[in-house]
Amino acid sequence: MTTTFGAIGSGRRTRFFLRLAAAAPDRFRVSGIVTRSADRAAEITAEWGVPAFGSIDELLRHERPDYIAAAVPWPAMPDAIRETAARGVPVLAETPPAADLDGLRSLWGDVGGTGLVQVAEQYLLMPGHAARLAIVREGVIGEPTSVQVSSTHLYHAVSMIRGLLGAGFGAAEVRASAFEAPLADPLGFDGWRGDGTPRRSTTTIATIDFGGTMGLYDFTDNQWWNPLRMRRIVVRGSIGELVDDRVVRLADPVTPVESQLVRRDTGVDLNLELRDLKHISFDGRVVYRNPFDGAGLSDDDIAVADILERTGAWARQEGPPPYPLAEACQDHLISVAIGESVQSGGPVTTGKEAWSG
Numbered sequence: 001m002t003t004t005f006g007a008i009g010s011g012r013r014t015r016f017f018l019r020l021a022a023a024a025p026d027r028f029r030v031s032g033i034v035t036r037s038a039d040r041a042a043e044i045t046a047e048w049g050v051p052a053f054g055s056i057d058e059l060l061r062h063e064r065p066d067y068i069a070a071a072v073p074w075p076a077m078p079d080a081i082r083e084t085a086a087r088g089v090p091v092l093a094e095t096p097p098a099a100d101l102d103g104l105r106s107l108w109g110d111v112g113g114t115g116l117v118q119v120a121e122q123y124l125l126m127p128g129h130a131a132r133l134a135i136v137r138e139g140v141i142g143e144p145t146s147v148q149v150s151s152t153h154l155y156h157a158v159s160m161i162r163g164l165l166g167a168g169f170g171a172a173e174v175r176a177s178a179f180e181a182p183l184a185d186p187l188g189f190d191g192w193r194g195d196g197t198p199r200r201s202t203t204t205i206a207t208i209d210f211g212g213t214m215g216l217y218d219f220t221d222n223q224w225w226n227p228l229r230m231r232r233i234v235v236r237g238s239i240g241e242l243v244d245d246r247v248v249r250l251a252d253p254v255t256p257v258e259s260q261l262v263r264r265d266t267g268v269d270l271n272l273e274l275r276d277l278k279h280i281s282f283d284g285r286v287v288y289r290n291p292f293d294g295a296g297l298s299d300d301d302i303a304v305a306d307i308l309e310r311t312g313a314w315a316r317q318e319g320p321p322p323y324p325l326a327e328a329c330q331d332h333l334i335s336v337a338i339g340e341s342v343q344s345g346g347p348v349t350t351g352k353e354a355w356s357g
Contacts, residue, residue: 002026003312004065005092007033008056008080010040013071013094018048020305023295027309031065034058056083066315067092069120069308074099078107085111090315092308093119096155096332097325104329108355111325118311118321119328122303123156124163125310130303131261131280131288132235132242136164140282141237141249148234150218154335155328161208161215162331164235169330169356173349176206176217176341187225206338217338247282259283277302326355 007014007030014033021028032051035041041052053059056068067090070080078098084091097119098104111117124133136144147161161167182198201221208215216234223229235242240249245261261282267275276296280288292305313319330353337348 001312001316001318002029003309004029004031004063005308005312006031006059006063006065006068007071008035008068008084009033009071010035010037010044010052011071011073014069015044016304017069017071017308018044018050020297020301020308022048023297023301024292024305027292027305031063032059034068056087056089060087060089064089066090066312067118069311070094078103081107081117082110085114085116088116090116090118090311092311093117093325093328095119095121095328096335097328098332101333101336104332105354108325108329108353112355117325118314119323119325120304120307120311121156121159121323121328121331122300122307123152123160125303125306125322126299127263127277127280127288127290127302128245128261128299129160129233131282132233133164134287135242135247135261135282136235136237140247141235141240141242143238144213144235145238146214146216146234146236148216148218148232148236150223151231151233152224153219154338155331157217157219158208158215158331158334158338159323159327160233161217162327162334165210165213165215167210167213167215169326169352170211171349171351172211172334172337173209173347174206174334174337174341175209175347176204176338177345178202178204178342183220183226184228185222185226187227188222189225204338204342206341208334208338261287326357329353329355 021030030050032053034053034056045052068084069092071094072080081091081093098107144165147164149157149160180200180202183201184196184198186193186196203220206217220229248258251257261280263280264278266273277290279286292302307322310322314321333350337350341348
């Protein structure tokens with residue numbers, strides 16, 4: 001079934017959604033965007049053929065989509081969520097749903113009880129991470145006990161740690177420190193800088209004690225883009241360990257064995273199929289299959305398209321909630337604690353919040 005959605009905002013993230021919808025027109029249709037900028041409205045309509053409106057109400061009078069994606073700056077996000085939910089329309093909010101702890105608490109107090117809000121946290125839907133999550137949930141390495149993430153920042157990394165551990169909403173003790181060191185930073189969001197001069201760069205390292213399980217957070221400034229910093233993920237379990245794409249576990253009391261997660265990417269070397277990810281296998285069986293096979297999407301594109309489609313299924317009551325507001329609030333609560341611990345130099349313990357249930 002085709003997922004229909006509207007969008008609030010006319011910036012980079014909205015254009016990202018429009019591009020994905022255009023790449024998979026049999027799966028998505030954009031009913032319109034809401035923007036106060038007449039110039040941007042005209043640009044988007046001309047470029048993407050999508051109608052633009054000055055308010056949510058105008059969009060809804062034109063068509064009521066499955067949901068509305070709020071893709072606005074942090075300060076405007078809570079009100080965009082409130083305005084959409086107040087009209088009884090499901091909403092997919094950008095991350096994080098509010099900038100700070102007071103904002104999270106206020107937002108939850110206003111809309112938490114509606115059950116109308118999901119958040120666009122896509123990291124565990126990225127193909128490699130989704131395959132790792134499948135292996136962990138199968139119990140291949142036993143009970144997961146710790147997760148180390150050196151890849152993305154704050155709430156994104158926390159969502160990976162909590163998701164892989166199956167951590168709930170209990171108290172967590174965070175201890176964090178920041179360190180500076182020289183590092184060349186040749187590539188950023190706007191492209192190659194043409195400068196390989198090392199500059200001072202900050203690395204933040206934090207431990208998150210969930211009481212029986214733990215997470216290790218390790219992030220260097222601009223690690224998303226900087227090709228000089230690799231990404232790592234480690235999941236340790238009671239009978240084995242997953243390190244990136246390698247898995248070691250105990251087959252019997254005297255037999256440790258090692259396996260690999262293996263991608264099948266087409267369009268490489270003399271494979272003349274379109275450039276695409278087909279699946280990821282483990283010990284000869286598929287543990288992840290690209291739900292957008294044929295669209296030629298990057299891993300991040302696949303993950304975002306996946307949460308857009310899952311949100312549509314949830315809004316139509318055809319599937320589970322992909323990433324509820326409560327989960328997003330908890331992940332950002334812990335990410336805020338990381339910053340507080342860096343500033344104070346001491347541990348920060350999160351408490352029970354209203355969204356904890």
